[in-house]
Amino acid sequence: MTPEERRDRHLLVVDDDDRIRKLLKEYLVRAGFRVSTAADAAGADRLCAALDFDLMVLDVMMPGEDGLAFTRRLRAKGGETARTPILMLTARDQTQDRIEGLSLGVDDYLGKPFEPQELLLRIEAILRRTTARPTGPRALSLGRCAFEPERGELTCDGQAVRLTEAEVALMRRLARAVHEPVDRLDLARDTADATGRAIDVQVTRLRRKIEPDPKNPRYLQTVRGIGYRLAPD
Template sequence: MRVLVIDDDSGLAQAMRTVLKTYSVRLSAAETPEQGLHMLATRDFDLLLLDVMLPEINGFEICRRIRSTPSPYQHIPIIMLTARSDLTDLVVGLETGADDYITKPFEPRELVARIHAVGRRFRDRPSEDADAGNGDLTCFRLDDASLAIDIANARVQVEGQTLPLTSMEYELLVFLAAQAGQVFTRDDLIESLQVISPLSVRSIDALVYRLRTKMRSVDSRADFIRTIRGRGYSLIGQRVGAAPRLEEASG
């Protein structure tokens, strides 16, 4: 597994390289955002470790740029690194498109576990260029907007346009869609998504916000996730069952 870390602490990067090598993880390091983005653009990596406190520009902004700018590495799994344990960092990280979060100092085994957990979620999802076939396709309609979820190929489209979802966003949407119309509390959703990182009510709200934003960016009518005041969230819309295979994303 090939991992890039962007962190201005060269000593930490060297220590991580030594540890990760014993777990078959090859670590490359960049000390500045500019160097890191150049390495992402010119070499292939399976995952990015991104420090929050970087010179010139912070890790949140780097994460936001990676997720919002079309590029070969736009969907790379990202784990944020921070020396602060503030819950706000976790929420902001999820809002900008990170897939996980780890607080310094961390135990080597915890880092390895998180790298493999996040990497495994992405390896289990076929790429968007894969043949969609006739997978397990579930479709919904709401106010003439369409939502299609292809479980077999881990692809989601609104009005025929593929959504670039992080692993947690995708898993949250699939969970809600599997029991569409049912209201889930934030605690229900935390339990459904519980991996290595402890999630919180605010992090669930951040995930829902990002999902809504991505769907509405395609069609303002695609408001498939509703907040039920005092209770939680629910996926709404008319289930229309199977449909023709998803179209390949344009561009």
């Protein structure tokens, strides 16, 4: 991202550790972003009520309402704030927290301890996906739903359906090879989990949004021994 693009983006960092919160703000401000901070979910609520944010950096372990509970409540609210991308910070060995976070709609995660440069790159990757313009078909018909790869938008029965940035990226990747199987580990290379478990979680969530019967998918198919295939009408 250019310095001008960073200046246009406002980030919210939520972490109860004063030292980490201060260091993250200083680093991201030096990188060119506008940054606000909160020490807990209550503080984040107050800021979100007054300001719009392009992305949240959210710690899992916080006193009171933890990061997972906050994400669940935020996503259930609806509206613009509920669609704010979230990068979650977790203890490196807490795999279950990461899987649960993805299932709740977290866009990406980063294990502690981490390099600030990696945090910056992950933030930029999420923000770039919000304005990506991939080539491919204008709209894909998925029964009562439709997905527009260029805009990264999913509608069902004419109503917009929220997708996380990770889900948009996955749908766009599959849309570039409609009716063709895409290797699961190839898809995983674009995530922080090279095992492919994050992809499996995203596919499960997408099926709930797209498929009439998620347990017997018609449009987002599993190709045994390979990966997944998008099969529009």
